[in-house]
Amino acid sequence: MRKSCQVFFRNSKCARFRGHISFWDPHRGAHTADPISSVPDETDSGVTLLVQKTRKSDGPKSMDQTAKKVSVAKASLEYIGSGAALGVGTGTTVNVLIDLLPSIRNRIRSIVSSSGATAERLEKHGFEVSTLNSVGDLDVYIDGADEATKHLHLIKGGGGALTREKVLAGAARKFVCIIDESKLVGMLGKFPLPIEVLPMAQSFVARQIIKLRGQPVWRENFVTDNGNHILDVHNLTISNPLEMETRLNQLPGVISVGIFSHRPADVLLVADDRGVRKMMR
Numbered sequence: 547m548r549k550s551c552q553v554f555f556r557n558s559k560c561a562r563f564r565g566h567i568s569f570w571d572p573h574r575g576a577h578t579a580d581p582i583s584s585v586p587d588e589t590d591s592g593v594t595l596l597v598q599k600t601r602k603s604d605g606p607k608s609m610d611q612t613a614k615k616v617s618v619a620k621a622s623l624e625y626i627g628s629g630a631a632l633g634v635g636t637g638t639t640v641n642v643l644i645d646l647l648p649s650i651r652n653r654i655r656s657i658v659s660s661s662g663a664t665a666e667r668l669e670k671h672g673f674e675v676s677t678l679n680s681v682g683d684l685d686v687y688i689d690g691a692d693e694a695t696k697h698l699h700l701i702k703g704g705g706g707a708l709t710r711e712k713v714l715a716g717a718a719r720k721f722v723c724i725i726d727e728s729k730l731v732g733m734l735g736k737f738p739l740p741i742e743v744l745p746m747a748q749s750f751v752a753r754q755i756i757k758l759r760g761q762p763v764w765r766e767n768f769v770t771d772n773g774n775h776i777l778d779v780h781n782l783t784i785s786n787p788l789e790m791e792t793r794l795n796q797l798p799g800v801i802s803v804g805i806f807s808h809r810p811a812d813v814l815l816v817a818d819d820r821g822v823r824k825m826m827r
């Protein structure tokens with residue numbers, strides 16, 4: 547637990563933040579203002595909601611989060627067709643997927659990674675990791691998310707890999723997002739929005755975000771794979787993700803914004819106690 551912004555916002559409108567306490571959440575790799583509990587309030591009214599059971603109901607017993615990660619990662623394997631050029635995201639859910647990939651090794655033609663951490667794990671499993679430049683477009687990109695809506699808009703970047711994740715999502719013919727139901731929300735923004743910024747511009751960008759009524763918190767002691775910094779923006783009202791993504795993207799010094807709405811997921815796989823649901827655009 548620490549007081550945020552005193553160092554970073556020394557000469558900005560920091561007074562608003564004094565006393566604002568943030569927590570480092572090691573599972574999400576992000577600071578949080580409060581323990582986050584996302585309430586899935588529109589889960590039955592998705593754009594297209596198909597139900598795909600991957601396991602029988604266990605009755606009243608509830609699956610733990612790890613079991614949900616395993617079931618949703620397994621469900622995503624069917625999107626990796628024969629001869630696939632595969633993009634792999636970053637995070638604990640994707641780590642489960644990576645550990646399953648050896649079982650379908652012969653289907654994978656090439657693999658591109660969204661982060662150093664993912665590349666390392668893939669290499670431990672004996673995969674040769676290629677660059678996006680050498681592979682070209684990807685057949686499928688599979689990644690987790692910090693929040694998702696029924697429109698398949700996402701917040702990503704809890705692990706700080708958002709820029710490369712956005713590139714791989716953009717280069718993929720199909721983007722499959724894998725989450726458990728705690729990540730499904732009515733409106734994005736409870737999870738602090740990660741924004742990757744050029745280090746020399748971070749104070750400037752933070753001041754612009756304050757004008758938009760967000761509360762930026764510098765992710766201390768964290769440098770992205772691209773050598774940049776992350777601002778985690780608390781309390782931003784993201785009622786129109788497309789507009790907010792565009793607006794934040796236009797700030798000079800912003801490398802990328804953790805809202806994935808202009809390039810949302812194509813398929814959202816959601817694990818809950820009963821199995822895995824599939825939502826599509």
Ligand code: 5RP
Nearest residue numbers: 637638639690703704705707
């Ligand atoms: C990393 C990400 C991750 O996909 C996101 O943080 C979800 O991670 P996890 O599966 O560990 O909950 O965007 O930058």
